[in-house]
Amino acid sequence: MSFKITKMIDLDSIDFLVDVEAPEVAERFHPGQFVMLMTRKEGERIPMSIMKVNDGKISMYIRKLGKTSKELRDGITSFENVIGPLGHGIEEKKYGTVVVVSDAVCGHAENYAICEALGKIEGNNIISIQTFPSKKEIYPDEYLTKKIAHRHFITTEDGSFGDKGSYVTTLKRLLDNDVKIDYVFGGGKLPTMKAVSTILAINNIDNLFTTRQMMVDGSGMCGSCRLYIDGEMKLSCVDGPMFDSRKVNWTRAMKRYGMFKKEEKIADEYYEAHKGGCGQCQK
Amino acid sequence: MPKIKPRVPMGEQPPLQRIKNFKSVPYGYTEDEAVEEAARCIQCKKPSCEPACPVNIGIKEMNLLIAERKFEEACLLVKEDNSFPACSGRVCPQEKQCEGDCILKKFDEPIAIGKLEAFIADWGAKHKVEVEETIANNEDKHVAIVGSGPAGLACAAECRKYGYAVTIYETLHKAGGVLQYGIPEFRLPKDIVDAEVKKLEEKGVEIVLNHTVGQNIYYYELVSQNDAVFLAMGAGAPKFMGIQGENPLDGVYSSNEFLIRANLMKAYKFPQWDTPIDVGKIVAVLGAGNVAMDAARTALRLGAEEVHIIYRRTKEYAPARAEELHHALEEGIIFHELVNPVRFHGNDQGFIDYMELVKMELIEGEDGKLHPTPIKDSSFYMGVDTVIEALGTVPNRLFLDRAPEIKRDKKGVIIVDENHMTSVEGTFAGGDAASGAATVIKALGEGKRAAKSIHTYISSHDD
Numbered sequence: 195m196s197f198k199i200t201k202m203i204d205l206d207s208i209d210f211l212v213d214v215e216a217p218e219v220a221e222r223f224h225p226g227q228f229v230m231l232m233t234r235k236e237g238e239r240i241p242m243s244i245m246k247v248n249d250g251k252i253s254m255y256i257r258k259l260g261k262t263s264k265e266l267r268d269g270i271t272s273f274e275n276v277i278g279p280l281g282h283g284i285e286e287k288k289y290g291t292v293v294v295v296s297d298a299v300c301g302h303a304e305n306y307a308i309c310e311a312l313g314k315i316e317g318n319n320i321i322s323i324q325t326f327p328s329k330k331e332i333y334p335d336e337y338l339t340k341k342i343a344h345r346h347f348i349t350t351e352d353g354s355f356g357d358k359g360s361y362v363t364t365l366k367r368l369l370d371n372d373v374k375i376d377y378v379f380g381g382g383k384l385p386t387m388k389a390v391s392t393i394l395a396i397n398n399i400d401n402l403f404t405t406r407q408m409m410v411d412g413s414g415m416c417g418s419c420r421l422y423i424d425g426e427m428k429l430s431c432v433d434g435p436m437f438d439s440r441k442v443n444w445t446r447a448m449k450r451y452g453m454f455k456k457e458e459k460i461a462d463e464y465y466e467a468h469k470g471g472c473g474q475c476q477k
Numbered sequence: 478m479p480k481i482k483p484r485v486p487m488g489e490q491p492p493l494q495r496i497k498n499f500k501s502v503p504y505g506y507t508e509d510e511a512v513e514e515a516a517r518c519i520q521c522k523k524p525s526c527e528p529a530c531p532v533n534i535g536i537k538e539m540n541l542l543i544a545e546r547k548f549e550e551a552c553l554l555v556k557e558d559n560s561f562p563a564c565s566g567r568v569c570p571q572e573k574q575c576e577g578d579c580i581l582k583k584f585d586e587p588i589a590i591g592k593l594e595a596f597i598a599d600w601g602a603k604h605k606v607e608v609e610e611t612i613a614n615n616e617d618k619h620v621a622i623v624g625s626g627p628a629g630l631a632c633a634a635e636c637r638k639y640g641y642a643v644t645i646y647e648t649l650h651k652a653g654g655v656l657q658y659g660i661p662e663f664r665l666p667k668d669i670v671d672a673e674v675k676k677l678e679e680k681g682v683e684i685v686l687n688h689t690v691g692q693n694i695y696y697y698e699l700v701s702q703n704d705a706v707f708l709a710m711g712a713g714a715p716k717f718m719g720i721q722g723e724n725p726l727d728g729v730y731s732s733n734e735f736l737i738r739a740n741l742m743k744a745y746k747f748p749q750w751d752t753p754i755d756v757g758k759i760v761a762v763l764g765a766g767n768v769a770m771d772a773a774r775t776a777l778r779l780g781a782e783e784v785h786i787i788y789r790r791t792k793e794y795a796p797a798r799a800e801e802l803h804h805a806l807e808e809g810i811i812f813h814e815l816v817n818p819v820r821f822h823g824n825d826q827g828f829i830d831y832m833e834l835v836k837m838e839l840i841e842g843e844d845g846k847l848h849p850t851p852i853k854d855s856s857f858y859m860g861v862d863t864v865i866e867a868l869g870t871v872p873n874r875l876f877l878d879r880a881p882e883i884k885r886d887k888k889g890v891i892i893v894d895e896n897h898m899t900s901v902e903g904t905f906a907g908g909d910a911a912s913g914a915a916t917v918i919k920a921l922g923e924g925k926r927a928a929k930s931i932h933t934y935i936s937s938h939d940d
């Protein structure tokens with residue numbers, strides 16, 4: 195099988211917008227869900243959030259991190275597999291005042307999808323807060339949630355634009371100004387999610403955040419994505435990927451990311467050495 | 478009783494060589510070896526081996542035909558009862574089935590029935606021996622099968638014979654179930670599995686990969702678009718021990734994750750294949766079933782220096798196939814009996830560092846069975862780099878949660894009647910999904926039997 199990439203746009207030289215033809219996935223998508231991508235037969239199954247669906251195509255924000263994402267940068271034109279949509283989507287209903295926050299590539303994707311879906315529902319007031327490392331990494335306007343949220347804030351970690359710090363700073367400010375918040379959705383960096391969970395707990399605000407666990411199959415078979423919710427073991431792919439941040443054991447969730455550091459480096463080096471594609475070096 | 482010749486030994490890769498590769502351990506019988514082995518069969522009047530085979534293969538006849546070098550006939554005979562002899566010949570626990578009840582066992586070693594079965598299946602594949610099938614014309618009737626493990630494949634093959642349009646839905650990007658993602662290459666070469674799958678496709682079975690029923694296609698869609706549904710999802714969700722210190726630690730895998738990475742994702746070919754697998758110098762595998770042996774032997778082949786099996790009973794209780802246990806020990810895997818882990822301890826980097834274990838003893842309970850029981854004040858420590866929890870698997874709740882109308886027991890095992898029908902009319906189930914983790918041959922047998930029931934069901938509803 196082959197899924198054609200129809201568009202690839204450089205957002206900030208680290209993150210890319212990628213559109214791919216996947217009509218079946220597009221048809222069944224609900225905001226908050228993700229897909230598993232394989233760049234080629236020998237590829238890894240990598241989870242990616244869906245940011246938007248349109249006319250049989252799905253859009254994703256993909257960060258150039260390791261080998262797989264570099265293959266994208268280096269011009270592959272299709273994926274071997276696009277599997278999904280996976281996980282649970284959010285309930286598309288009236289919530290009242292909803293704040294949607296994100297500070298990393300996968301959080302921005304959910305942010306977009308959620309703002310777009312909930313913004314269409316009568317009675318929802320959508321406030322979106324997006325955090326970037328600095329001014330120069332801010333996505334072009336049309337890829338922000340600016341136009342689809344009722345209010346939009348940008349914060350930068352170095353303070354070069356908007357509030358300095360993460361979305362937590364802005365969220366706190368809203369709370370201090372007595373904005374009544376009915377629900378918060380979010381995703382991105384794990385330490386920020388851990389930090390925001392405390393604030394949401396103190397203010398007793400219902401919420402769902404995307405936990406970004408390591409995944410292999412994405413359907414409950416491997417247990418790699420296990421995490422603890424209220425002390426109970428859950429699978430991020432089957433029961434999530436979004437959970438009430440107040441119940442997630444974030445310290446435990448953050449631990450597993452180091453597991454393949456060594457191998458990721460090898461894969462990356464191997465890719466850099468072999469990406470020429472002549473195949474000579476593989477003989 | 479005539480003097481019985483000893484069993485013809487099977488050529489195998491020597492242990493020190495094979496632990497460096499993923500190639501098949503046994504070489505397989507040559508024609509001459511197979512003939513010699515089959516000729517050992519004394520052709521019992523009432524062969525005790527056959528009833529002990531879950532699909533009742535005509536073993537006595539197979540042996541005779543092989544001994545007479547009628548390989549093609551032998552192959553066709555076996556295929557009458559078993560659509561995938563190349564797989565079952567390699568993975569069945571023969572010592573508990575046919576070979577366990579072979580009369581020769583009383584005098585010497587039983588006939589190597591499994592090895593003969595694998596031989597005749599491979600011979601058939603090489604010489605393109607195919608069962609001639611007249612496929613009835615029932616294409617207007619549709620059967621949907623959930624899962625492409627042995628139960629799903631066997632049911633598909635049989636339903637196709639009845640002429641139905643058959644579609645298999647499979648979560649993963651490759652068909653075959655545990656045969657594909659669980660059992661390693663060195664035990665069951667994937668070429669064999671792929672060839673069986675391809676044959677089914679050639680017969681007109683449609684296999685839709687990357688579709689999880691209950692997730693990106695729904696059960697009610699299958700029910701509304703088909704005349705019958707067969708549930709063969711297996712029991713593929715991992716179990717964890719729930720040991721203290723378990724989750725925060727890197728280096729702790731479920732056997733499923735470890736084997737999926739190694740087999741399905743071919744992590745042993747990393748970095749040519751992308752999926753990584755991290756194996757430390759000292760590996761501990763918890764459990765002593767087939768899954769544990771597979772994980773242990775895979776870890777060894779991935780470069781572990783020491784691999785330890787940690788088991789709370791003694792070796793003779795190990796549920797693994799005798800051959801796997803034997804091969805594992807030959808390969809230098811260290812077997813610890815009567816011990817149980819109680820706590821994991823990590824290092825600064827969050828990797829597992831050492832575990833705390835207790836010694837166990839087997840104490841007879843009120844039920845008359847021996848129960849492993851911790852010995853007081855017997856705890857000790859063992860340094861480890863990787864832990865693989867191979868404690869068996871349970872039904873995946875993803876599907877079950879989203880099809881509440883299908884009755885299942887407390888453990889999530891689907892309840893079926895004697896015709897393999899579930900609580901929902903027209904929906905059938907078989908294999909591990911309807912029995913809990915069991916065996917390949919049982920799944921094959923149930924798939925086939927369920928197909929018969931499906932045929933009866935569809936025929937009786939024909940208007």
Ligand SMILES: Cc1cc2nc3c(=O)[nH]c(=O)nc-3n(C[C@H](O)[C@H](O)[C@H](O)COP(=O)(O)OP(=O)(O)OC[C@H]3O[C@@H](n4cnc5c(N)ncnc54)[C@H](O)[C@@H]3O)c2cc1C
Binds near residue numbers: 239244410451
């Ligand atoms: C539900 C979910 C949604 C995600 N959405 C997005 C998204 O929208 N955009 C995006 O760029 N990334 C997203 N990710 C993360 C993405 O899957 C990883 O960045 C990707 O696997 C990296 O692959 P690589 O080969 O480029 O890098 P590698 O060199 O293999 O890994 C780089 C880093 O990525 C992380 N990672 C690697 N493999 C996995 C894996 N199988 N599952 C989770 N994390 C992994 C690790 O932290 C690792 O250190 C998401 C992850 C999850 C679980």
Ligand SMILES: Cc1cc2nc3c(=O)[nH]c(=O)nc-3n(C[C@H](O)[C@H](O)[C@H](O)COP(=O)(O)OP(=O)(O)OC[C@H]3O[C@@H](n4cnc5c(N)ncnc54)[C@H](O)[C@@H]3O)c2cc1C
Binds near residue numbers: 710873
């Ligand atoms: C590592 C390992 C080693 C083993 N060794 C042996 C052995 O040596 N001998 C032996 O006899 N038995 C062995 N077993 C047990 C044997 O493999 C199983 O009993 C047998 O495979 C069960 O077959 P099945 O068709 O019921 O299910 P499975 O083989 O588990 O196949 C089920 C398939 O359904 C798919 N699926 C699940 N849910 C869905 C869904 N919702 N939608 C679509 N598809 C879905 C799965 O991805 C899978 O491919 C072993 C098991 C393991 C894990």
Ligand code: SF4
Binds near residue numbers: 521587
């Ligand atoms: S029981 Fe053994 S000796 Fe008797 S027919 Fe079966 S295989 Fe042959």
Ligand code: FES
Binds near residue numbers: 419429
């Ligand atoms: S990714 Fe395998 S269980 Fe969630």
